[in-house]
Every structure is written in structure tokens, then in C-alpha cells.
Amino acid sequence: MLWQPSADINTLRARADFNAYIRDFFRLRDVLEVETPLLSRAAVSDANLLPLAATCLSKACYLQTSPEYPMKRLLAAGSGDIYQICKVFRDEELGKRHNPEFSMLEYYRLHFDLQTLKDEVAQLVGDYLNIQRRLDLSYRQAFIKYARLDPFLATDDELQMRVQPFVGALQLNRDECLDLLISHVVEPNLPKDTLVFIGQYPASQAALAQTYENDSADMLAQRFELYVNGLELANGYQELTDVSEQKRRFAKEQAQCAQARCADEHFLQALAHGLPDCSGVALGLDRILMLKLQLKDISEVLSFDFARA
Amino acid sequence: MANYSTNEFKSGLKVMLEGDPCSILENELVKPGKGQAFSRVKLRNLKTGRVWERTFKSGEKLEGADVMDYDMEYLYADGEFFHFMATDGSFEQYAAPVEAVADTKNWLKEQEAYEVTLFNGAPIAVSAPNFVELEVVETDPGLKGDTAQGGTKPAFLTTGAMVRVPLFINIGEVLRIDTRTGEYVSRAKV
Numbered sequence: 001m002l003w004q005p006s007a008d009i010n011t012l013r014a015r016a017d018f019n020a021y022i023r024d025f026f027r028l029r030d031v032l033e034v035e036t037p038l039l040s041r042a043a044v045s046d047a048n049l050l051p052l053a054a055t056c057l058s059k060a061c062y063l064q065t066s067p068e069y070p071m072k073r074l075l076a077a078g079s080g081d082i083y084q085i086c087k088v089f090r091d092e093e094l095g096k097r098h099n100p101e102f103s104m105l106e107y108y109r110l111h112f113d114l115q116t117l118k119d120e121v122a123q124l125v126g127d128y129l130n131i132q133r134r135l136d137l138s139y140r141q142a143f144i145k146y147a148r149l150d151p152f153l154a155t156d157d158e159l160q161m162r163v164q165p166f167v168g169a170l171q172l173n174r175d176e177c178l179d180l181l182i183s184h185v186v187e188p189n190l191p192k193d194t195l196v197f198i199g200q201y202p203a204s205q206a207a208l209a210q211t212y213e214n215d216s217a218d219m220l221a222q223r224f225e226l227y228v229n230g231l232e233l234a235n236g237y238q239e240l241t242d243v244s245e246q247k248r249r250f251a252k253e254q255a256q257c258a259q260a261r262c263a264d265e266h267f268l269q270a271l272a273h274g275l276p277d278c279s280g281v282a283l284g285l286d287r288i289l290m291l292k293l294q295l296k297d298i299s300e301v302l303s304f305d306f307a308r309a
Numbered sequence: 310m311a312n313y314s315t316n317e318f319k320s321g322l323k324v325m326l327e328g329d330p331c332s333i334l335e336n337e338l339v340k341p342g343k344g345q346a347f348s349r350v351k352l353r354n355l356k357t358g359r360v361w362e363r364t365f366k367s368g369e370k371l372e373g374a375d376v377m378d379y380d381m382e383y384l385y386a387d388g389e390f391f392h393f394m395a396t397d398g399s400f401e402q403y404a405a406p407v408e409a410v411a412d413t414k415n416w417l418k419e420q421e422a423y424e425v426t427l428f429n430g431a432p433i434a435v436s437a438p439n440f441v442e443l444e445v446v447e448t449d450p451g452l453k454g455d456t457a458q459g460g461t462k463p464a465f466l467t468t469g470a471m472v473r474v475p476l477f478i479n480i481g482e483v484l485r486i487d488t489r490t491g492e493y494v495s496r497a498k499v
Binding site: 046048092093094095096097098166167168170172175176178179180182183184187205207225232235 | 316327336337338339340341342343344345346347349362363364365366367369
């Protein structure tokens, strides 16, 4: 019966408690709660995210895939530390761990380096889930340890060979091979009941993170992901503040995009004005709740999943 | 046939993979945060019955397979083919090869209804109803009085299939068999 909720009422109580826990956490730390528009004139640049298009006052607009751009505009305008709990929308994402509309916590801390931010995320998530064990790995270490493969040194042919058992004859590019291996091989083998932070991603997967060169001349991204029990929970960056580099990345993403997306000019203007040095992170609240309540399907933590929406 | 994109993949959809018709069992979206989305799919190869796991890039397409299940009555075997007749009123007859009938041949009984899967109009699989009633043609003599517990013995049915039965079963008796497990359930009620 599809009129009924997909989560039971106790789960909805746990969700309300979780939101209260988050708000307490940030009140204690003097981080300001903000709201930004869900509906935006410009679409996200990330070629791997599919925004939902809408029409408002005869103008094309998009539901946000994350509140990143308007929150950074607030930072540039001098807001100081901010957080937001909001819905985000991503077309074609539906499954046991995905719903096209889901709840995100996104927050930014001024003058935090990535390590400091990771520690705070470990506290926020670890205290809530009652998990204190923590493992910090670089992207390279995670691949070597769990896939016996060096993601920087492996040749394209070696990578293609490793994905062949999963995809058959299908040809994937380098980043697609790495995406497949991290999700199919690394993720399922990560230790259980542990906060696993994977960092130092290849620069090709930097998204909006700063990049740097390490001692062995690999280009790396100041980015981390948090995994718990094979679920990806959070994605954090040392935020890119350089507007010309940001424009280059927009152009590169747009070249990979099937549909045309115009760059968010308001966001670029904010960067040009000056984004303070900061780190930020986005967390998937539904998945954290799934772990807390030991539920296997995201629909079980949503009042109404997409099938009932 | 139509082509289906990964976001249309759902349990029961029939698609072609590497030249064989397959039925999709499960489709799970896998997407590393900022990366490429994949569909991790489990499919049953309808020719071999084997389950395949295969990952597709989101948006990839597979050709639909012209596969349909029909209720058909089993008629007879001619040594090479097993003959079935559609029960939809068309009386159309189909000859299924041994590979299509596979283990179901253990449970074939004339005038019984079976599900026959046609691929491009030819039978590729035959599945039995969950329970069939078949006669015992060979077994050791029954033990009088042993109706409750005790051991089992082999019994051979008209189809040639062997099932383990209680000791009290005799030749000529008709047994109810669970075709999913190949196990004896009870004596058939006359």
C-alpha cells in the first residue's frame, strides 16, 4: 500500500533526534545554521551529477545537487562558519543506498585544514554512531591494501584488465576504472565498524578541492571521503579559492557533459571577490541513519521513498 | 526489439547479453561520490540457467530479448524432442530439445501443464509446477506397519527419476513430489 510511509514512526523519531543532535553539535561550536535556495538558475558543473530541471516564471532553473555554490557565496560575503541541513536532488540515482531526493548536511569551517575537519567529522559521526575506531588511508594505500594495485603507477591496460571480470568487453577510461575498482573491490573489503577516511585522491578527481604535488610528483587532491561499513557517508575538501583555476575546471567538466550547463556566474563572482581559506564537507544523513538503526535500504529511513513520493 | 537503458533495468526484464537471452534478477546502483555511476546487475542466462554478475556504466543500453513464458501441456517424447501444446486455445505445438527441458524431464507427466519459455519462438526452458504426482515403478517391498518414523529407501518413478521415500511405499503408488527440491511430500490422495 503506497499511501503508507516507507519508514516506521520510530525511525522518524530517530531522524528528528538526529537533526537535534546535529544542531546541538554546531550550536556548541558557534557554527551558524543557514538556508539557501533549493532552486537555482545555474546547474551544477560536475559531469557525474544529473540535476533535475524545472521551470519557474518561464525561466529554466535546476534543483540543487548540493548547496555548495550558494554556501560559498555566503562565506565570501563574510558569514563565518556555516552549516545547512537540506534536501538535494540527483536524477537517475535510485537503489538501496540512493534516493533521487535525499538529506544532506553540508558545512564549512574557516581556517580549518583538512586534517582538522576530518577530526571534527570523526567526532560528529563517531559519537552519533558510537564508533571510535578510526583508520586513515590515502587513496593509494587503500588500493594497494584492498585491491593490490597502485592507482598512480598501474598502466591503463592493467586497469582495463582488472575491471574486465566485472564489465566484460566494455572499455572504461582511467578514472572510470578507478571508480569501478574502489566501489566493487576496495569498499566491500574495508574494515567493519570503523570510521575509514580515504584521502589524497588523484587530482583528476579533485572536484572543487585544492590540488598539490607530492614528493613523487603525483598530483593529488585535498579531498577525503568517509566510509563506514562499506557506505560512503561524507566527502570533504580543502576548498579551492582560486577563481581562474575554478573556471578551468568548469570548462573541463562542461566538455564532458552530455547536456550544456552554463557556469554559475554568481559563484564565480563570489570567488573573484574572495573566498576565505576554508574546508568543507557534505554528509549523507539518510545513510548515517541507516547505520545507526542497522537498516539495509534507504527507503526504510525516508518518510516516503521515491516510489511513494 | 526495443533497447533498454540501465535505469530501466528491473527484476524480470528480458535482455540480450553476449548473444544469450537473460532475465534481470537484481540491479543495484553503485556510485562513488564524485565518480562514474554504475549498475551492478545480476542476470539469469535463460539458456543455461546460470547467474551472471555484470556491471554496466549508467546509461548503457541492452537489446531486449524476445522471450515469453507460456503455459503448455506436455504431450510426449520422441527420443529427440519433448513435445508440448499451448493451452491458450491455439493448440500450437512446440518441440523442446533436451537442453531446454534439462532437469524438468524428471517431472514430466502427460497432460500436465508446464511453463515453457520461448525465445524467438523456440523453447529454451521448461519449468515444472511446484508439485507433481508420479507413480512408483520400482522400489524395495514396503514394510508393513512402518508408517511413522524410520529410514528412507530409493524409489524410481515413471520418468526415471529417483526420490528418497519412506519404507512403507510400494510399487504402483502415486506420490506427490516437490519439484523444487526433488523431495517426496506424501502419497497422492486418490
